[in-house]
Amino acid sequence: MKFEKFGVIVYILAFILGCGVSNYDRGVSFLGQEEFDTAIPYFEAAIDSGVNIADAHRELGITYYKKEMAQQAANHLRIATKNGRKDSRAAFFLAVALEENGDFDEALDAYRKFIKLNSSQSIGQDIRSRIVLVKGKKDNQFVQEAVTGELGANSGKTLDNRIVAHYLEITPGSADPVALQKSLTSLLISDLAKVDQVDVVRRSLLQKLINMIDLDQDAILNTKNIKRIGHLLRAKHVISGKIEESSDGA
Template identity: 25%
Template sequence: MKPLVFCCLLFAVFLAACAAPTHYNRGREALDKEEYEKALAELRLAVKENPLNAFAVRDLGVALFETQSYRNSALILEKAMERLPQDGLTRLYLGQAYEKTGRLDDAIKLYRSYAEVGSFDYRRQLEARLDLAIQAKLRLEARQALAAESAIDPKSFPEKSLAVLNFRNLGSNAGFDPLAKGLADMVITDLSQVKALTVIERSRMQALFEEMGLGQSGLVDEQTAPRVGQLLGVKKVLQGSFLDLAGGRLRLDANLSDAVAKASQPIGETSGELARFFRLEKNLVFKVIDELGITLTEAEEKAILTIPTENLLAFLAYSRGLEARDRGDFAKAQQEFQQAVKIDPKFNNARAQLEQVSLSQRSRRELRAARRGPARNAPLTAAQKRKLTLIRAALNSNPAFSFTNKNLAPALSRGALSANAKDLRQPLLEGRSVFGVKGEILIDLKLP
């Protein structure tokens, strides 16, 4: 009879807790309904009532963020992070609070540690947020460079430093226009193999082009090139062009601009059959290296000679993907990168871009949808909602309660766990189906 009596008493506790909703329950409910001012008031009382409730502290930070109190949100979420270091929602909102208050370096540092988060859904969202924060950082740096342009000292730039601008299509075949970015991307990739040379990445240049009002093409004339070099902090700027000739031939030309002397000099042309496009690009790269007076190691030369794809159609699709990504059309970029991989499954550059854009696409949708917890696989039934209400009510009526699978040690009141125990309180609170909210939860209530 004793076990039966004990179970009845526990059930009575559940019912009593449900009958008298706590401030935290009301705050969570208000968050779910996007009633943020009400949530803020209830969660403040919940934290005052029980400062050890880490979830109440976290949700208070969320409510502060949603009411645009970003600095206070960051302060509160930092406290939540101390107790919930692996919580994805805390990191996601704290990172965004950092972004809103201009602390981009802190946001990037936080997002970089996405692998520490237990939830796969949140890891993907944090990784996507990292990409957005880096882009915001690059745009900020571009604005700062433009604002402080008169104070730039070119003599402080690294001696062997270079920016590769988008190439210019001098031919009449507009179908080759995407090669302007694709060719520049390939040259940057090859030159980045040279350890003695500092090469500016495409994303940084694109951010500057946008701030300078050069549009998505990023085409720069010969007179502007030295200025671009100074704004990017490099001594040399490579400009190039390509021209499709009669008989299926292609010509590549390039010149180096000196950002310090503000002078330009050609480095010669290379031409050949269009089918040997990639060999022509390698010839151009070696000419640039010779002009810079750099001696390659055997390993560097071998790395540069690696050809990512021999298929021009695959490379054109890849180049169109770069164009689409630069103008923010991620769906189109994803489609083009998929086409490139389909044409040449061994085109690893295209595959890498596809994975990154696909992640951004998926995570952008999740970022819009996931505001108060991980996405559920399906809407909860009435029975599941009642079970989740009982879980929330019991946990908030006595934070010392532990909800665990059988044979796992109970959590102590301050959240400490034995080495072999896994704290399932937060996932249960968030109603994640992977932990059985669809009806198969085993509740093992124990008092510490």
């Protein structure tokens, strides 16, 4: 009988102590145990209660991300980072969720925000390397959409301030005309990029497009293809030209 009373007392104490655990804390506990479906309603209840709202949105977003539901994750993580809220954990998971969802511009912004909030140099370097990869994904997406849009007669709006510095034509005589061509184009792009009023297409993006539409070296310099490249890159202006050896051999 005494044993039964003791058991009842222990149960009551456990119940009372359990009542002191917040929905947010319960959600965090289940998230840590990777019981994602169990964690979700606790985070939702925490949000509804108005307690730890931003933190609950962050952890709910992380839970959705780990359930491979990137769009839902991003929706909650945006709330966790809005109004300039400094939360490195939320910024990081927002970045990876956006990247996974193909929202590359917003992902790049989130990664840059995370770098500012993070004090580790090694982690910062890793994220900078990640940014380079995301830029590559963004370029691939842009090129794919541009070519698909061309086939569907919908290549997007031309931007008045966008300039394509196309590869310059190099007359025979250089030891490595292709390398010289790319070097001169890169220099031209670098100089134009210093002008704030213009949006210069990066050479890597130009090259990705050329590779996508499968143009050989001669076709690249064809006037018709130069115009096509400018159109696909949504640029109003295309700079092209030819470098020839002077008559005196200079």
